[in-house]
Amino acid sequence: MHAIEVREFGGPEVLIARELPDPVAGPGQVVVGLAAADVIYLDTLLRGGWGGEHFPINLPYVPGGGGAGTVLTVGDGVDPAWVGRRVLARGAGGYAARMATDVDQIVPVPDEVGWADAAALLHDGVTAIELLRHAPVAAGDTVLVAAAAGGAGSLLVQLASGSGARVVAGARGERKLALARELGADVAVDYSEDGWQHRVRAATGGDGVSVAFDGAGGGLGGAAFDTVAPGGKFVTYGTAGGGFTEIDPELAAARRVQVTNALARQLERPAVRELLAEALTLTAAGRIRPAIGATHPLDRAADAHAALEARATLGKSLLLT
Template sequence: MKAVQFSRFGEPEVLETVERPTPQPRPGEVLVRVRAAGVNYFETLMRRNLYAVTPELPMVPGVEVAGEIEAVGEGVDPVLSGSRVAVPMFAIGRPNGGYAEYLAVEAASVVPVPEDLSFEDAVALLVPGLTALHLVRRSPPRGRTVLVTAAAGGVGSLLLQLAWRAGAERVIAVAGGAGKLDVARSLGADLGIDYREPGWAAQVRDATDGRGADIAYDTVGGVITKACLDALAPAGELLFGALGRFDLTAAELEGMLFRNQSLKGFALLPLLTPESLRADLAELFALAATGALRVIQGGRYRLDQAAEAHRALEDRGSTGKVVLIP
């Protein structure tokens, strides 16, 4: 089978398409023919050895796939053959292996995909969908003005819709460029603000009669976090979910205390259990399949175009979810 790996750290060019043996399902496992594999920003950090954990090389990236069960191992019901499934690898202790044509996993770890939901959309609802769903649960937006960063991205585009469904009074979208802001508005954002404009936090305050946003969902980090803090209302919540890019100083944190503001950390994996994972994905899949939740696709690339997919994410030139099509 074909797979994409990197044997050294560096720029996107280190990604190479190689031939690997097709895995065979062991007892209790199924063999999934991958039809779509998600590409995530943290995988670009792993490729550059800038992630929290240094991966063992060579490595085949990828933690979210969707496809069809092609074969079953001993002890698995043969009726599962041909089933459409998604595999949330990140949640089952499989931190790599998704950029490939086939994947062998435990049968209990796959999640059914409805017939009227594409494999690409199913993949977009794994890491991004679960992240957006749990961000809303961590800081419920009902009756509040919320700010969503990277609002046209894989997480942000879903988050602003879920915030509306959860009763947000107003959704302010922050993104880079007119095209991305148009996407955010088409998904229901009341106001779109370009983060590339100096002092954009003042636009948030102006739009809220000087008060600011009650909740800022920040999945970007760095200088964006500081601007989110400037845009935050007294007693507001800054929900931070950008691993490795937290730059607030002690003085800025102390200022939050005097304004009765709170900082909440967000990490997805500790919030997931086997039972909640299946239920949450079933909910997201059903919403998307019925059109109640719109999935934005940010680009479809062949396996041998994985380097281009990584560049699109690093250059922030994509909207929605970037996927590989083996």
């Protein structure tokens, strides 16, 4: 099968197209023929050798955490009725024409949802809905979504706006700000400009936001924390700004801000499947739509990674197989 392989850690150039043996479904597994593969910023970090203590990887490896496609074969103990069904599949080795994964890692895709939209929900749909369970929002709340033009951020903007909250979007550059407005943001602030957090506070009348969702991390995440009103909530889940956001517990306590690091919690598989099913249902009903800004042929995975690292991708990035 056609696949992308990494034999050494490095820049996007280490993503090499190769022919590899077709995967075989073991007991409790299925093989999925992928039509679209998910690409997330974490993929670029792992490819560069970051995060080995959290995400151990043995070289060589096929990157990617899954995608959308059709079940081709099943292993022992799996209902053969899965064969031919459209599914979202999570698991290792998504940058490939086929991947094997456990049957409890797949979810049926409604007919109303296309391959690209389904693949775009694989990680970001789960993330967005789970974040709103950490910090539910409602009419009357003011919400900051930092990295609002990213895969998860663009869904958060839609979900928060649909809940009646006033949404302040933080993003870099007018193209991304325009997308955030299109998706329902009431205010859009460029967080590449110094003092952007003060503009967010000004948009709330000086009080600060009820909830801040930090999809940026690093220094940007620290600035996003500064926008939260006393008694509010700060939920961090991103690393695109240069690592995890570290908040001083004493400072958070003094301001009565509840801080949650969503990356510190690993969801069990049944919970992931439930969240995926909800994201697909919302998409099929037209209540959310993934903002897909770039699709690349599988062989051009390096281009997808380079664009993500350059912050040039508007919305979601996918590989089409």
